[in-house]
Amino acid sequence: MSGTLEITPFLSDALVILGAAGLVIPVFARFRITPVIGFILIGLLVGPYGLGRQVAAHPWLYYGTISDPHGLEPFAEFGIVLLLFSIGLELSFARLWAMRRMVFGLGSLELLVCGAVLAAGLLLAGQSLTGGIALGLALAMSSTALVLKISDSNSPVGRAALSMLLFEDIALVPIIFLLGALAPHSSEGFAGIARTLAWGAAAIAALMVIGRLALSRLFAQAARTKSPELFLAASLLVVILAALATGAAGLSPIVGALIAGLLIAETEYHGEVEAIIVPFQGLALGVFLITVGMSIDLVMVWKNLPLLIAATVGVLALKAVVTAVLLRLMGARSGTATETGILMASPSETTLIVLAAATSAQLVGAETAQFWQTVTAIGMTVTPLLALAGRKLGRRVDRAEPVIEPAETAGRAIIIGFGRTGRIVAELLAEHGQRTIAVDSDADIVRTGNRDGFNVVFGNATRGDLLEKLGVAEASAVILTMDEPVAAQRVTRKLRREHPDLPIVVRARDVGNAAALYRAGASHVAPEAIESSLQLSEAALFALGAAAGPVIASIHQKRDDLREQIMAEGDLDFRPQMRPTTLREAGR
DSSP states (O other), rough: OOOOOOOOOOHHHHHHHHHHHHHHHHHHHTOOOHHHHHHHHHHHSSSTGGGGGGGGGGGOOOOOOOOOOOGGHHHHHHHHHHHHHHHHHHHHHHHHHHHIIIIIIIHHHHHHHHHHHHHHHHHHHHHHHHHHHHHHHHOOOOOOOHHHHHSOTSSSHHHHHHHHHHHHHHHHHHHHHHHHHTTTTTTTTTHHHHHHHHHHHHHHHHHHHHHHHHHHHHHHHHHHOOOOHHHHHHHHHHHHHHHHHHHTTSSSSHOOOHHHHHHHHSSTHHHHHHHHHHHHHHHHHHHHHHHHHTTTOHHHHHHHHHHHHHHHHHHHHHHHHHHHHHHHHTTTTTHHHHHHHTTTTOOOHHHHHHHHHHHHTTTSSSHHHHHHHHHHHHHHHTHHHHHHHHHHHHHHOSSSSSOOOOTTTTOOOOEOOHHHHHHHHHHHHTTTTTTTEEEESSSHHHHHHTTTOOOOEETTOOOOOOOOTTTTGGOOEEEEOOSHHHHHHHHHHHHHHHOOTTOOEEESHHHHHHHHHHHHHHEEEEEEHHHHHHHHHHHHHTTTTTOOHHHHHHHHHHHHHHHHHHHHHHTTOOOOSOOOHHHHTTTT
């Protein structure tokens, strides 16, 4: 058989990107450094301004460089779409409504004040009025992709950053239309903004109505097939259709992605969707970061190094100070204001979009736009370093003991498996005032449980980081009722490794299974064979007229003796005095 294998640009670029991901993520994770910097440096190395310059002289470098930089742009845009989708999954409409003051109050103030200050500085530097407005608004944007990747959206800093970033994403399309209206030869004027906003509002309303009616049914059907591939396909279908709908209406596709995430967050399937979409989001964001690195021309940077450093430092300092002052005026603590201001200081991927719109509207020249694109790329590259500096400076500014605000997930028990056993556990815990959330991979069980007033979500606890999304780090205990011995051992081992102090209560089939679960790290194991024998003995003693007190005491003693025997068989140390006696004590 003869023939040649033709390596297309697509395959060559895919090889470089996947190789970069396989190299960057493990190396940077080993040194506890965010891979954001690694992806940007990879883009700088393999892009047209890096090794790409040498391909003509050394053709073999073609297979180690990005041959079609523009071909990556759709994948980079898809990464941003998936990021906004995941933000929507974490929010829900209730939380977004609770944040409305921060989003439309703090968010609008931050964008307008930062834009005005930057525009004033550019006017003093000789920029025209319309060009200064365009550049000021562009540079006032902060990076959704980087900031939310670095920060915790449940912390005060993360909530403040999320509020401002959400408003910036919402304001992106009106800003682009504003620049079009300011163009020297604009014929449409501000009427285009009103028309687009009207169509956009209609598209959002339609998405919300259709989503409320159809999403739960769609994911229920996908869940019943027990096929992860179909569930993933349904998730991607929803986010792409929502993005296309808002894009067709004239809004940004990321608005549709955010709405899709918010709608799914209201269903019982949000945890599984969030867990299954994470790998695709991470890889697509990696592609986006590589494109940022590819836009940095080191030769141009070297020629204009003093001016670029001055411009970058000026933008970062102005945005950090303005954002921190606004946060302090709105009542934020000094440390929170300082850390958030520094975190939000760099320009963003949306800056590049606004710069392109300003250039096409002839508000700024091509060379000016290229200069500020380089400033943006440099600013995004140092964002992880800014986050680290902001965290340290924020702690130094705020000497008082930090106020830890409890997350919505704090203090509740997680029940894995909501069949007959899991449901009884949930009922008894509720009777004793314990908050619970259950997870099950059967869509019908999930629907029935929610209908009956329980908090049940759809998901497979053995796959992905679903338990982390449910707040296992703050949980009072995890109760595994699943009748799958191997899976139960795997989940128990993983939980014990990642959360050494977490109480883990597990259902077992028999004595051998119980010993294996204790070795895996379970705090308590309830073997079905033993428990049924104890219950039968208790019922028999009561039927024979034995006193309740001694019977209950003897049953508890027998349970302890059997547990000690099981742990001895598993070569484990049995120390009953260290066992938590209640879930409330276990959560302390």
